[in-house]
Structure formats: C-alpha cells, structure tokens
Amino acid sequence: VNTAAQEQLGRxxxxxxxxxxxxxxxxxxxxxxxxxxxxxxxxxxxxxxxxRGLLRYLMRHRHTTPYEMVELKFHMAMPIFVARQWIRHRTxxxxxxxxxxxxxxxxxxxxxxxxxxxxxxxxRQGRVEAVAPEVANTFRAQLExxxxxxxxxxxxxxxxxxxxxxxxxxxxxxxYTQWYWKIDLxxxxxxxxxxxxxxxxxxxxxxxxxxxxLTHVVAPLAFEAWYDYAFLSCRFSRQEMWVxxxxxxxxxxETQRGLIAAREAMIGEAQMVEDFSLNKREVDEFLSRFxxxxxxxxxxxxxxxxxxxxHFEAPEYFAQKWA
Ligand SMILES: Cc1cc2nc3c(=O)[nH]c(=O)nc-3n(C[C@H](O)[C@H](O)[C@H](O)COP(=O)(O)OP(=O)(O)OC[C@H]3O[C@@H](n4cnc5c(N)ncnc54)[C@H](O)[C@@H]3O)c2cc1C
Numbered sequence: 001v002n003t004a005a006q007e008q009l010g011r012x013x014x015x016x017x018x019x020x021x022x023x024x025x026x027x028x029x030x031x032x033x034x035x036x037x038x039x040x041x042x043x044x045x046x047x048x049x050x051x052r053g054l055l056r057y058l059m060r061h062r063h064t065t066p067y068e069m070v071e072l073k074f075h076m077a078m079p080i081f082v083a084r085q086w087i088r089h090r091t092x093x094x095x096x097x098x099x100x101x102x103x104x105x106x107x108x109x110x111x112x113x114x115x116x117x118x119x120x121x122x123x124r125q126g127r128v129e130a131v132a133p134e135v136a137n138t139f140r141a142q143l144e145x146x147x148x149x150x151x152x153x154x155x156x157x158x159x160x161x162x163x164x165x166x167x168x169x170x171x172x173x174x175x176y177t178q179w180y181w182k183i184d185l186x187x188x189x190x191x192x193x194x195x196x197x198x199x200x201x202x203x204x205x206x207x208x209x210x211x212x213x214l215t216h217v218v219a220p221l222a223f224e225a226w227y228d229y230a231f232l233s234c235r236f237s238r239q240e241m242w243v244x245x246x247x248x249x250x251x252x253x254e255t256q257r258g259l260i261a262a263r264e265a266m267i268g269e270a271q272m273v274e275d276f277s278l279n280k281r282e283v284d285e286f287l288s289r290f291x292x293x294x295x296x297x298x299x300x301x302x303x304x305x306x307x308x309x310x311h312f313e314a315p316e317y318f319a320q321k322w323a
Contacts, residue, residue: 002026002218004217005023005026005218008023008214008218009023009025010023010024012075013210015076015078015206015210017109017110018109018176019076019077019109019207020075020077021074021076021207021210021211021214022074022076023072023073023074023214023218024075025071025072025182026071026218027071027072028071029218029219029222030051030219030222032070033055033219036066036069037058037063038054048221051221052221052224052225053279053281055222056221056224056228058225059225059226059228060225060229064186067184067186067189067222068187070185070218070222071183072182072183072185072188072214074180074181074182074211075179075180076178076181077177077178078177078178078204078207079109079173079175079176079177079203080172080173080174080176081109083177083179084173085201085204086195086204086207089190089194091183091184091190092182092183092187093183094179094180095179095180096177096179097177097178099164099177100164102164103158103164104154104164104171104175105175107175108147108175108176109203110143110174111203113130113133113140114136115130116131116136117130117131118130125201126199127202143174146172147172150170153170154167154168185218185222188211189222189226191208192208192212193226193231195207196208196209196212196231238299241293242293245293247266248266248267248287249290265287269287
C-alpha cells in the first residue's frame, strides 16, 4: 500500500472556477510496474535504486505494458468544451453526467480577464498576451448576457415539461459537466504528455497539471522516468542526429559527411555522469545512438533502404500451393 496515494483518495482539488479533480481509487504503484516486468522473481528484496533503474530502463526502451498494470480512477468536473478535447483520448473508461436524465447545472466557465489572450498568429491553435482590459470586460459581459438567455430558455422549457434531452441543446459549451474517468498508467502518461504540454489549451492543462501531481504521488519513480524520457525529451530526425553527433564528437579526417578516421568526444563520459546526472549505462546507451551514423555512410535514402523486391507472383500461385 502506498500511504501517500491513499491519503489523496477523496480529496477534491478545485480547478478553474467550478471544476475539480479528485482521485477516487488506485490500483498499484511503482512496485506493480516492477512486479510485472520481473514476472519470474519476487519483489521483496529489491532496493529502491534497482526499482528506479528498471523503471527508467522500461521507459527508455518503450517497454510499456508493465506500466499498464497500474490503474487510477478520477472524479472530475470540467466545462463541456474541455470535455470535448478530453474525450478524444480513447484509452480511458468514462461515465459522464447525463443531461438527458438530470438537470444541467447552472455553472458556466468564465475566463479570468488575464486569461483572455489574443489570437496567436504563429501557432493558430493558441493564444498570446492578454487583450486590452476593456475588450476582456466586454467579452465577459457578453458571455454573461448570452448565458442568461440560454439559462432562461432551459428553465422555461423544463418547467413546460419539454424533455431534458431537448431542453439542454442550446446550453453553451462553457456549461460544466462531470465524469468518472479510469485509465492505466501508461495511457495516463500519454494523456499528460499531450495535455500538460504548453501547446495544449490552458483550460485543459489546468486539469492535467493537477492529475500529473496526483500521478507523481501514486507512482513517483515511474513518473520521474516519464518526465525524463518522455515529457521533457523529444525525437530527433536523421538530419538533427547528424548535427548532434557532430556536437558530441570532434571528427578528425572526415572525407564524406561522416567517414571517420578518428573521433574524439567533446564531452567526456565522466562529465556526463557528474554534471548531467546520467549513470554509466545511460551514457553508453546515449553514445551508442550515434554509432549508426558512422556505419551507414552516406545514409541511404528511404527508397534505397527499403527497396521493393523485384520478384512477385500472381495470387493463383499461392492459392495452388495452399490447395
Ligand atoms: C495540441 C493539440 C491540438 C489538437 N488539435 C486537434 C484538431 O485540431 N482536431 C482534432 O480533431 N483533434 C485535435 N487534437 C486531438 C488529437 O488529434 C488526438 O485525437 C488526441 O490528442 C488523442 O491522442 P491519441 O489518439 O494519441 O490518444 P488516445 O486516444 O488516448 O490513444 C492513445 C494511443 O493509443 C493508440 N490508439 C488509440 N486508438 C487508436 C486507433 N483507433 N488506431 C490506432 N491507434 C490507436 C495510439 O497509439 C494513441 O496514441 C489535438 C490534440 C492536441 C494535444
């Protein structure tokens, strides 16, 4: 039992103006990931440093299924426009508040003036610095006005016995909904990777950040491994790897782009360990990623690397063989 995680159960953390995130139940933690990975051994005698090393190894090599052994169940309330982005994550089990069955709450998200940003011209899906205060205030007043009308229509329709499933159809996307959401740790970390990222909309990020903090409590070593190897890491293209490799090594006697007569590390392995907190194994694996860029010279283009076979048969050939 992870006492710290148990203490979090049932704590409702407020998010935005009317939303919340609460961890309702948890199955497993770091040990459950390790237990699954070491399926043939007991876990009782392992040291924390060994658990940490194993979890980092699994994350580094994208050996993900042991991370699926941990499950987290949340109860959360969010505006419908946030829920719409959220529901695109298909690997969770969700049960949402029913506007057909229950009355919709008279709760709407109102952005704070400072959070009402201008359209971002570079990233078309984002926003930048706040609009002028008078624009923010007028925007808020107009939202208020529209909601007032929408709520009046809703209340009137319900009072006239119009079915709730119809009465609600013009309520705004800012209306709050709530759901239970259960997911395994692997898929939760994938969700957090996308939704804690600075490219995610601020309003969903506010929820994801609280969920990240709770996930950290549930499985601190797994979370740290994800933070290092997934969240704050990134992929490099073939061309970018060349640039990096040339930064890491001083190349002597280079005829073609990578033909090596001798190479000398610009940054020593000991320094990587001391200054950048990598362990010996991590240093070896890091450097080994550049080996490929010395062997296959020059890099084959994709059609050279994966040429179509020249020989093929008609379907009847195999039909006859199988018959
Ligand atoms: C910043 C941002 C902007 C976005 N903008 C848009 C937008 O403009 N329009 C839009 O429609 N969406 C948009 N999305 C949603 C995005 O395209 C994904 O639908 C969403 O992030 C869910 O990601 P996912 O499929 O990886 O996650 P999940 O559904 O949780 O799936 C997790 C993983 O499971 C696997 N998987 C799940 N289902 C399948 C499947 N059917 N086939 C194959 N593999 C599967 C994939 O590996 C996937 O990565 C945006 C998301 C972000 C973060």
